[in-house]
Amino acid sequence: MHIVDGALSNPVVIAGAVAAAGGIALGLRSLTMEKIPVAGVLSATFFVASLIHVPIGPSSVHLILNGLAGLILGWAAFPALFVGLVLQAVFFGFGGVTVLGINTFNIAMPAVLAGLICGPLLRRGGARAALWGGIGGALAIALTTLFVAVSLALSGTQFGVAAQLVFVAHLPVMLVEGLLTAAAVSLALKVRPDLFTALEPTP
Amino acid sequence: MGHLLLEPDHHGADTGTPAPIRRLDPRARLLAALAFAITTVALQTLPALALALAFALALLALSGLPARITLRRMAMMDGFILFMLLLLPVTTPGTPLATLPFGVVATVEGLRLAVEIGLTANAVILALMVLVGTMDPVTLGHALARLKTPLLLVHLLLFTVRYVDVLRAEYLRARQAMRARAFRPGSNRHTWRSLGHLVGMLLVRALERSERILQAMKCRGFTGQFPLMDRLAFTPRDRVFAVACAAGLGALGIVEVTVAHLA
Numbered sequence: 099m100h101i102v103d104g105a106l107s108n109p110v111v112i113a114g115a116v117a118a119a120g121g122i123a124l125g126l127r128s129l130t131m132e133k134i135p136v137a138g139v140l141s142a143t144f145f146v147a148s149l150i151h152v153p154i155g156p157s158s159v160h161l162i163l164n165g166l167a168g169l170i171l172g173w174a175a176f177p178a179l180f181v182g183l184v185l186q187a188v189f190f191g192f193g194g195v196t197v198l199g200i201n202t203f204n205i206a207m208p209a210v211l212a213g214l215i216c217g218p219l220l221r222r223g224g225a226r227a228a229l230w231g232g233i234g235g236a237l238a239i240a241l242t243t244l245f246v247a248v249s250l251a252l253s254g255t256q257f258g259v260a261a262q263l264v265f266v267a268h269l270p271v272m273l274v275e276g277l278l279t280a281a282a283v284s285l286a287l288k289v290r291p292d293l294f295t296a297l298e299p300t301p
Numbered sequence: 302m303g304h305l306l307l308e309p310d311h312h313g314a315d316t317g318t319p320a321p322i323r324r325l326d327p328r329a330r331l332l333a334a335l336a337f338a339i340t341t342v343a344l345q346t347l348p349a350l351a352l353a354l355a356f357a358l359a360l361l362a363l364s365g366l367p368a369r370i371t372l373r374r375m376a377m378m379d380g381f382i383l384f385m386l387l388l389l390p391v392t393t394p395g396t397p398l399a400t401l402p403f404g405v406v407a408t409v410e411g412l413r414l415a416v417e418i419g420l421t422a423n424a425v426i427l428a429l430m431v432l433v434g435t436m437d438p439v440t441l442g443h444a445l446a447r448l449k450t451p452l453l454l455v456h457l458l459l460f461t462v463r464y465v466d467v468l469r470a471e472y473l474r475a476r477q478a479m480r481a482r483a484f485r486p487g488s489n490r491h492t493w494r495s496l497g498h499l500v501g502m503l504l505v506r507a508l509e510r511s512e513r514i515l516q517a518m519k520c521r522g523f524t525g526q527f528p529l530m531d532r533l534a535f536t537p538r539d540r541v542f543a544v545a546c547a548a549g550l551g552a553l554g555i556v557e558v559t560v561a562h563l564a
């Protein structure tokens with residue numbers, strides 16, 4: 099899902115960078131130095147989780163879990179996922195430099211939206227909580243794929259086919275991420291329900 | 302296998318004197334990578350882009366990074382975008398180049414665009430891995446802080462870097478425990494649920510670990526400020542590097558303008 103340098107038109111790249119900077123600023127405003135350890139360790143966990151490969155049919159995909167990140171981190175998902183993308187670009191060579199902004203936005207904005215929509219329903223607990231977690235996980239992937247497709251389509255009509263293929267190819271990923279997030283949420287709610295409020299300001 | 306992010310540095314450490322690029326100020330390397338990326342993305346002529354890729358390869362030779370591993374990483378990225386690049390010749394309207402089976406027409410413009418994106422993406426990512434990827438991740442954080450990146454973001458990066466290896470070890474241990482209980486991943490709900498529980502458990506343990514970290518920090522007098530312990534110095538060597546970079550980027554611009562003028 100990483101877009102590389104040179105593939106997008108300048109307006110898309112610049113708009114993405116501006117939007118990502120805004121999201122990161124909002125995310126940082128929700129953090130204090132006291133919250134840095136918990137945000138940092140969770141961000142490292144999501145980085146490690148993105149290295150997990152899950153078989154789908156004859157092929158396999160790596161997890162993104164941005165929905166789960168949004169459910170737990172809220173707006174702090176922006177800086178956390180940005181850090182992950184920076185590390186991946188610098189040390190693994192995935193993605194690019196000028197596209198860091200748009201890539202961050204495409205992954206973190208759906209995370210935040212999933213967190214805003216499904217988070218309150220999940221925190222109510224009960225039998226439906228895992229279901230809302232799963233919906234959040236699938237929704238975030240659906241939105242990310244949509245955002246990537248739109249970024250490509252806005253950069254030129256010749257990318258239209260690629261954009262549609264990206265969307266179709268990610269339908270099974272959506273399902274897998276949804277089921278996985280639901281399982282993760284149901285376990286976390288049983289063991290440490292405060293995981294989903296860990297980044298809220300301490301009274 | 303242990304060190305996920307520290308790997309490149311460990312290769313270079315064995316060779317005695319550090320490679321030329323590693324002796325430069327991290328800030329200079331960071332800014333050079335950024336300037337190179339912005340310039341290269343702005344280029345549109347193929348000779349200028351080829352020259353940019355040649356510059357990145359020259360930097361690789363000066364970096365002390367193992368060339369084969371680095372180029373293989375770069376090729377892995379190409380694997381991801383190959384599909385899109387292969388589609389471009391047939392989805393871009395323009396002068397027909399060849400007719401493929403099923404009446405699909407590949408165009409000159411599409412092929413050119415695919416080559417352009419391929420060259421840009423490879424040159425930029427290679428320069429980034431060579432200039433910045435050769436840094437210790439902690440140094441990268443400190444360099445970013447010295448370049449006025451918000452401190453909260455820098456510390457988030459430093460904490461992430463610090464705990465990626467710890468959590469990866471925890472993940473691998475859990476996977477080994479699953480394997481010992483005859484877990485074999487497949488395309489079924491059991492696999493997805495088990496891996497979901499694994500992720501949930503990792504997150505719970507991460508939360509508990511972060512609480513212990515904060516307590517340990519407070520015990521040692523954490524007052525809401527992290528000191529940044531480093532000594533970055535912009536030396537004459539960095540000045541030479543900066544001038545060389547400016548000259549190189551200028552040369553790219555001249556090639557671009559000349560070629561565009563001739564066409």
